[in-house]
Amino acid sequence: MTSSRFPGYDIIVIGAGVAGLMAGITATNLGARTLVVAKGVGSTALTTGAIDILGTQNIPPTRSPAQAGPISMLPSPIRPASLSAALQQLRQSQPHHPYAIISQENLQAGIELFRHTCAQAGLHYTGIADENLWLPTALGAVRPTALAPAAQQAGVVDRPEPYLIVGFHQLKDFYPLYLADNLNRTSGHPARGIYLEIPRIAARADWFTLYLAQLFDDPALRYTVAQQIRSHLLPGERVGFPAVLGQQTSQPEIPWLDLQHLLGVPVFEIPTVPPSVPGWRMFEALKAGFRAAGGQLLIGSQVVESSVDKQKVLAIKVQTAARLLTLEAGAFILAAGGLYGGGLLSYWDGKLEEPLFGLPVATPGAAQITDWHRPTYGAAHPAQEFGLATNAQLQPLDANQEPAFENLFAAGAMLAHWNPWHEKSGDGVTIATGYQAALSATHCLGDRV
Amino acid sequence: MEDIRFTLDHCVKCNICTSMCPVSRVTPLFPGPKYAGPQAQRLRYGPSTDRSVDFCSGCGICSQVCPHGVKIAEINAKARHTMYQECGIPLRNQIIARPDVLGRLASPAAPVINLAMRLPGVRRAMEAILHIHHAAPMPSFSFETFPAWFRNRRQQIPSLRNPSSNHGTTSGATTPDETVVYYHGCATHFYEPRIGKAAIKVLERNGYQVIVPEQGCCGLPLMSNGNFEAARQVVRFNVARLLPYARQGLPIVATSSSCSLMLKREVREILDMQDDDTALVSAHLYDICEFLLIRLAMGQLDIAFQPIPLRVPYHAPCQLRGHGFGKPALELLQLIPELETIEMSAACCGTAGTYGYKQEKYSIAMAVGEELFSAIHSTNPHLSACDSETCRWQIVHGTGLPSVHPIELLAAAYQ
Numbered sequence: 024m025t026s027s028r029f030p031g032y033d034i035i036v037i038g039a040g041v042a043g044l045m046a047g048i049t050a051t052n053l054g055a056r057t058l059v060v061a062k063g064v065g066s067t068a069l070t071t072g073a074i075d076i077l078g079t080q081n082i083p084p085t086r087s088p089a090q091a092g093p094i095s096m097l098p099s100p101i102r103p104a105s106l107s108a109a110l111q112q113l114r115q116s117q118p119h120h121p122y123a124i125i126s127q128e129n130l131q132a133g134i135e136l137f138r139h140t141c142a143q144a145g146l147h148y149t150g151i152a153d154e155n156l157w158l159p160t161a162l163g164a165v166r167p168t169a170l171a172p173a174a175q176q177a178g179v180v181d182r183p184e185p186y187l188i189v190g191f192h193q194l195k196d197f198y199p200l201y202l203a204d205n206l207n208r209t210s211g212h213p214a215r216g217i218y219l220e221i222p223r224i225a226a227r228a229d230w231f232t233l234y235l236a237q238l239f240d241d242p243a244l245r246y247t248v249a250q251q252i253r254s255h256l257l258p259g260e261r262v263g264f265p266a267v268l269g270q271q272t273s274q275p276e277i278p279w280l281d282l283q284h285l286l287g288v289p290v291f292e293i294p295t296v297p298p299s300v301p302g303w304r305m306f307e308a309l310k311a312g313f314r315a316a317g318g319q320l321l322i323g324s325q326v327v328e329s330s331v332d333k334q335k336v337l338a339i340k341v342q343t344a345a346r347l348l349t350l351e352a353g354a355f356i357l358a359a360g361g362l363y364g365g366g367l368l369s370y371w372d373g374k375l376e377e378p379l380f381g382l383p384v385a386t387p388g389a390a391q392i393t394d395w396h397r398p399t400y401g402a403a404h405p406a407q408e409f410g411l412a413t414n415a416q417l418q419p420l421d422a423n424q425e426p427a428f429e430n431l432f433a434a435g436a437m438l439a440h441w442n443p444w445h446e447k448s449g450d451g452v453t454i455a456t457g458y459q460a461a462l463s464a465t466h467c468l469g470d471r472v
Numbered sequence: 473m474e475d476i477r478f479t480l481d482h483c484v485k486c487n488i489c490t491s492m493c494p495v496s497r498v499t500p501l502f503p504g505p506k507y508a509g510p511q512a513q514r515l516r517y518g519p520s521t522d523r524s525v526d527f528c529s530g531c532g533i534c535s536q537v538c539p540h541g542v543k544i545a546e547i548n549a550k551a552r553h554t555m556y557q558e559c560g561i562p563l564r565n566q567i568i569a570r571p572d573v574l575g576r577l578a579s580p581a582a583p584v585i586n587l588a589m590r591l592p593g594v595r596r597a598m599e600a601i602l603h604i605h606h607a608a609p610m611p612s613f614s615f616e617t618f619p620a621w622f623r624n625r626r627q628q629i630p631s632l633r634n635p636s637s638n639h640g641t642t643s644g645a646t647t648p649d650e651t652v653v654y655y656h657g658c659a660t661h662f663y664e665p666r667i668g669k670a671a672i673k674v675l676e677r678n679g680y681q682v683i684v685p686e687q688g689c690c691g692l693p694l695m696s697n698g699n700f701e702a703a704r705q706v707v708r709f710n711v712a713r714l715l716p717y718a719r720q721g722l723p724i725v726a727t728s729s730s731c732s733l734m735l736k737r738e739v740r741e742i743l744d745m746q747d748d749d750t751a752l753v754s755a756h757l758y759d760i761c762e763f764l765l766i767r768l769a770m771g772q773l774d775i776a777f778q779p780i781p782l783r784v785p786y787h788a789p790c791q792l793r794g795h796g797f798g799k800p801a802l803e804l805l806q807l808i809p810e811l812e813t814i815e816m817s818a819a820c821c822g823t824a825g826t827y828g829y830k831q832e833k834y835s836i837a838m839a840v841g842e843e844l845f846s847a848i849h850s851t852n853p854h855l856s857a858c859d860s861e862t863c864r865w866q867i868v869h870g871t872g873l874p875s876v877h878p879i880e881l882l883a884a885a886y887q
């Protein structure tokens with residue numbers, strides 16, 4: 024026997040990134056027996072943990088290389104204009120954009136479900152309904168984002184308090200003095216940086232963020248750290264930490280709230296380079312939400328093939344240790360990530376491929392491989408918009424622009440016609456499309472659920 | 473097959489593996505999977521470069537979470553082998569890597585030896601001489617081994633006699649696709665025959681004729697203690713015993729999720745045994761819960777389970793997760809009325825086979841397991857379930873509560 028079969032599901036989601044988990048949570052809530060299968064953990068732990076919906080406006084539609092402008096064509100930040108107006112403008116100027124094919128109601132409902140799921144896991148997201156938050160980065164720049172974990176909120180540039188940024192010698196790639204210098208320029212507020220000592224900390228080659236975060240689960244350590252800060256703190260200052268304030272998942276905000284309590288001033292976390300603890304907390308919260316809803320999660324298994332007939336996907340095949348395992352379902356959601364996540368593959372000769380179903384990969388603005396990238400780093404590169412073209416139900420389209428299969432839906436970084444980096448829309452589009460794909464998939468199951 | 477070490481080229485240095493490694497989180501002695509795996513591998517041309525790779529427990533979590541398919545745990549296993557080739561394998565590793573030899577020597581005198589092992593002086597002496605930690609959860613030898621029980625039972629029930637098997641065969645149908653081969657491994661053989669008995673009960677209840685061939689240790693302890701040559705030898709021994717059945721197309725079912733992963737995949741990826749015979753045996757190997765779930769999907773599982781009114785925390789061992797088929801035990805246990813199975817989210821019990829026995833690693837293993845132990849305690853103060861023997865022993869040690877294989881719950885529910 025070279026392959027085997029387990030009992031089937033209503034819906035199988037391929038991918039455990041934000042798109043896959045949001046799709047899984049949505050489908051399970053709607054009563055579908057759902058499996059999320061993924062070969063790895065996806066990009067979630069690399070993110071800041073904050074949800075970007077749209078950080079820039081006046082984004083020019085993708086142009087052919089001949090029309091490509093210089094780097095000064097960078098879109099302008101949405102500040103302080105309204106998010107909904109910018110979304111509206113985007114929908115009009117870019118009719119293929121995922122935000123244009125998903126309704127505003129479903130975008131909001133998806134975000135609400137995300138917020139609710141995280142809150143159940145003790146992770147609260149704050150954000151203003153129609154305006155971006157501007158938060159410091161680990162380099163001292165400021166970035167727009169729509170929803171931030173509560174622990175990051177007090178860093179917003181709109182608040183008046185001067186910044187005291189603290190850091191630890193053990194943590195590489197987080198330099199409080201450098202950060203403060205830049206933040207002073209970018210935010211206009213006074214900012215200074217100091218290093219703190221962690222008593223009796225073990226010597227090790229590298230103190231990764233999650234390891235340091237583990238130490239902050241200890242109330243005694245938080246107490247000593249707060250003592251040190253108190254001797255430096257000037258009246259009126261707020262305190263910014265690298266985002267390492269605790270890693271336990273049962274009550275993730277306790278270490279942050281405790282430090283705020285001990286210091287009596289606003290305390291906030293600044294996300295670090297990957298792997299970032301806030302991204303990790305978000306991943307844990309989504310996983311917990313999916314499990315609590317009754318979904319099944321299979322991480323560490325690659326989907327290698329599909330079995331289809333003319334209209335439908337019948338099953339996927341997962342590589343297990345000794346054989347292929349066939350898993351059947353009524354509907355499938357492809358949320359396997361883009362060129363980075365592994366859902367799309369590219370080759371040296373310019374060939375692009377969606378390996379599981381052989382779906383065509385749309386390459387807006389790039390007829391050949393020499394068009395994939397612009398010469399300048401900060402430009403919007405066409406390659407960032409490659410992906411699957413879909414209809415409004417998020418069914419991927421075949422070469423004739425017809426739905427490839429009636430029971431296949433796609434979400435997240437796999438989709439074409441959007442640019443997370445340039446638009447600053449990463450997890451906004453990802454959440455909304457994950458949600459929408461699950462709505463469509465459940466609808467397609469009809470009476471089965 | 474391409475050498476798995478080439479997968480290092482896929483590493484993007486995201487450190488997701490490092491964040492998830494249960495060992496490097498709790499000890500600075502191990503720099504973590506990214507360093508020990510893809511990073512150090514670039515420098516490993518010939519001689520061993522880093523002794524710290526010995527602190528990798530081989531749990532395999534890193535390879536499961538890596539978003540880019542780097543076979544980190546496997547790279548580490550090979551590096552450990554190179555290291556031991558250079559510096560020699562300690563006597564202790566040679567001993568604990570041979571549970572079958574130990575069992576064969578000790579079982580006849582099980583009561584005495586078990587008693588002796590409980591004397592603190594004996595364990596202290598073992599620690600001083602062999603560097604086996606005195607508190608490590610050593611299992612008790614069973615006086616009656618599983619194969620002995622199986623043979624006796626056949627003699628007592630004449631209808632069970634069947635000349636076609638080596639060690640024995642049980643009742644039931646005789647058509648080939650209703651026959652299964654049972655690979656019990658050392659733990660069931662010498663320490664926990666009750667698990668084999670439960671497996672036989674469940675399989676027979678479902679109409680299978682069970683063949684229990686002569687067999688040896690799967691070789692995993694030898695491999696993880698760096699002795700690849702000896703490991704290959706015992707694998708060849710097993711392949712020779714199992715091959716005739718694989719050739720007939722009979723499923724070979726194992727109750728230890730670590731033994732079955734060894735024979736399914738590690739033999740190829742880590743021991744580089746690429747021959748057709750080994751591949752054929754691998755292709756016919758099933759974890760018992762995997763096997764039963766496949767039968768359920770085919771509508772061929774007797775699901776007339778009696779209620780078990782219990783709340784049981786379930787830990788899916790790292791090695792089971794390595795099979796890549798999910799957690800079939802969870803789905804099977806759901807079929808038992810009134811049984812509430814709670815999946816534990818902690819990643820690892822810490823012991824990783826023989827790792828936790830070692831004097832210098834015992835406290836690391838206990839620190840790793842702490843999250844699981846306390847989660848079990850807060851779920852149920854009576855019992856826990858887990859598919860792998862060394863994990864069960866570690867859980868019993870860490871929680872003070874008994875731990876069973878899911879097959880025992882299924883067998884109990886068949887009454």
Ligand SMILES: Cc1cc2nc3c(=O)[nH]c(=O)nc-3n(C[C@H](O)[C@H](O)[C@H](O)COP(=O)(O)OP(=O)(O)OC[C@H]3O[C@@H](n4cnc5c(N)ncnc54)[C@H](O)[C@@H]3O)c2cc1C
Nearest residue numbers: 038039040042062063065066075326360364435436449450
């Ligand atoms: C470094 C980085 C930082 C970012 N920071 C932010 C931020 O701060 N805020 C924000 O809003 N957005 C951010 N983004 C963007 C946003 O996170 C992405 O848009 C989003 O993560 C995409 O999620 P996804 O679920 O579509 O894909 P991914 O997260 O890439 O997940 C893909 C999943 O599919 C699985 N998979 C792939 N192929 C297979 C297969 N064959 N079989 C089984 N499984 C498979 C993978 O293992 C994985 O689980 C960031 C992205 C990156 C890469």
Ligand code: SF4
Nearest residue numbers: 483484486487489538
């Ligand atoms: S998770 Fe994989 S890609 Fe990331 S650092 Fe580890 S080995 Fe490299």
Ligand code: SF4
Nearest residue numbers: 493528529531532534
């Ligand atoms: S196998 Fe386990 S202990 Fe070894 S590096 Fe990987 S995660 Fe860490």
